[in-house]
Amino acid sequence: MSSANTYIYDKLRERSNLGLYRTLTTGRGLIDFCSNDYLGFARSEALKDLIRQEHDSQYPVLNGATGSRLISGNMAYTEAIEQHLAAYYGSQAGLLFNSGYDANLGLFSSLPQKGDTIICDELIHASIIDGARLSYANRYTFKHNDLDSLESKLKAAKGLIYVVIESVYSMDGDTPPIARILELTDRYGANLIVDEAHAVGLYPAGLVKYLNLENKIFARIITFGKALGCHGAIVLGKNPLREYLINFARSFIYTTALPFHSLVAIKMAHGLLQESTETITKLRENIKTYKQVIPQYDAYSESPIQCVILGSNSKAKQAAAALQQEGLDVRAILSPTVGLGTERIRICLHAFNTFGEIQQLSSALNKISNA
Numbered sequence: 001m002s003s004a005n006t007y008i009y010d011k012l013r014e015r016s017n018l019g020l021y022r023t024l025t026t027g028r029g030l031i032d033f034c035s036n037d038y039l040g041f042a043r044s045e046a047l048k049d050l051i052r053q054e055h056d057s058q059y060p061v062l063n064g065a066t067g068s069r070l071i072s073g074n075m076a077y078t079e080a081i082e083q084h085l086a087a088y089y090g091s092q093a094g095l096l097f098n099s100g101y102d103a104n105l106g107l108f109s110s111l112p113q114k115g116d117t118i119i120c121d122e123l124i125h126a127s128i129i130d131g132a133r134l135s136y137a138n139r140y141t142f143k144h145n146d147l148d149s150l151e152s153k154l155k156a157a158k159g160l161i162y163v164v165i166e167s168v169y170s171m172d173g174d175t176p177p178i179a180r181i182l183e184l185t186d187r188y189g190a191n192l193i194v195d196e197a198h199a200v201g202l203y204p205a206g207l208v209k210y211l212n213l214e215n216k217i218f219a220r221i222i223t224f225g226k227a228l229g230c231h232g233a234i235v236l237g238k239n240p241l242r243e244y245l246i247n248f249a250r251s252f253i254y255t256t257a258l259p260f261h262s263l264v265a266i267k268m269a270h271g272l273l274q275e276s277t278e279t280i281t282k283l284r285e286n287i288k289t290y291k292q293v294i295p296q297y298d299a300y301s302e303s304p305i306q307c308v309i310l311g312s313n314s315k316a317k318q319a320a321a322a323l324q325q326e327g328l329d330v331r332a333i334l335s336p337t338v339g340l341g342t343e344r345i346r347i348c349l350h351a352f353n354t355f356g357e358i359q360q361l362s363s364a365l366n367k368i369s370n371a
C-alpha cells in the first residue's frame with residue numbers, strides 16, 4: 001500500500017476506534033426532527049409550483065451559470081435578486097454566494113488583515129472558523145454569550161476588530177443579547193457581524209431586522225438552505241463591502257456562479273416567506289408545545305433547535321439510535337463538533353410536525369430517561 005493509503009487507513013481506524021466514524025445515510029422515512037427545513041419549504045409543493053412557473057416564464061434559460069460571476073456567470077436576474085434581498089432584509093447591498101459556507105469563507109478570509117483581530121463566540125459555526133483561519137488576523141474566542149469575556153478580548157484586540165456572533169446558535173438554538181453586544185462593540189470601535197442562518201424563518205427577515213438593528217450591524221450572513229428550503233447565501237452590508245467582496249473574496253471569485261434554477265428558487269422562496277405568517281405561527285406553536293409536553297429537560301431554547309445534553313458520545317449515540325427505533329429521526333451531535341461533556345441529541349422542530357408527533361417524541365424521550 002502507498003504511504004498515502006496507509007495514512008488514510010490509519011486515520012479512519014483511529015476515528016472508528018474513538019466511536020466517531022462518520023457515514024452517509026439516506027432518508028429512512030422517519031419523522032423529521034433533524035432537518036433545518038423549519039418551515040417545510042424544501043418539501044413544499046406550493047414552492048415547487050412557484051419555482052416551475054417562474055422558471056418557465058423566463059427565456060432563454062441556461063441549465064448552468066457557465067462561469068464565475070466575474071466572467072460569464074452574471075445575469076441581470078442575479079443582480080435584481082441581490083437588490084431585492086438587500087431591500088427585504090433592510091440592507092444597502094448584498095452579494096450572493098453559492099452557500100453559507102462559501103459566504104463565511106469568503107468574508108472572513110478576505111476582510112480581516114494581518115494585525116487585525118477577529119473575536120468569535122466560542123460556539124461559532126465551523127464555516128466562520130475556517131474563514132478566519134485562512135486570514136492572517138489575530139483570532140480570539142469569548143465565552144458563549146458572555147459580555148465580560150467578550151470585553152476582555154476587546155481590550156486585548158489590535159487593528160480593525162471584527163466580532164462575530166450567530167443570532168440563533170446552530171447547536172444550542174439560543175440567542176445572544178445582540179443589543180448589549182452591539183453597545184459593547186460600539187464602545188470599542190469594533191465591527192459586529194451576525195450570522196443569521198438559523199434565525200431566518202422564525203423571524204421572517206432575521207432577528208437583527210426584527211430588533212430594528214439592521215443599520216447598526218456591519219454585516220449579516222443569511223443562508224437559504226435552512227428555513228428557505230433551497231440553497232445559497234447572501235452577505236448583507238454597505239455598497240463598499242459588496243464591492244470589496246467582489247474584488248477579494250476568493251470563494252466568490254473562483255467558482256461557478258449559482259445556476260439559474262437556484263436563483264429562481266431563492267426568489268420564489270422569499271416570496272413565499274412573505275406569505276407564511278400562518279406557517280411561522282405554527283412553528284412557534286410547535287416550539288411552545290415541545291416545552292409543554294417535554295417537561296423533564298430544562299435547557300429549552302426559544303427557537304426550533306432544542307437539545308438534550310447527554311454528556312458523552314456513547315450516550316448521545318445510544319439515545320439517537322433508540323429514538324430512530326421509535327420512528328423518529330433525531331441525530332446525535334458528538335464531540336468535537338460540540339464541546340467535550342456537552343454531547344447531545346439535537347432536536348429540530350418544524351411547522352409541519354404534528355401535535356401527535358411531538359407527543360410521540362415526548363414518550364420516546366421519557367423511555368430513554370427512565371431506562
Ligand SMILES: Cc1ncc(COP(=O)(O)O)c(C=O)c1O
Nearest residue numbers: 099100101125170195197223225
Ligand atoms: C450558523 C451557520 N452558518 C453557516 C452555515 C453554512 O450554510 P450552508 O449550509 O448554506 O453552507 C451553517 C450550516 O449549517 C450554519 O449553521
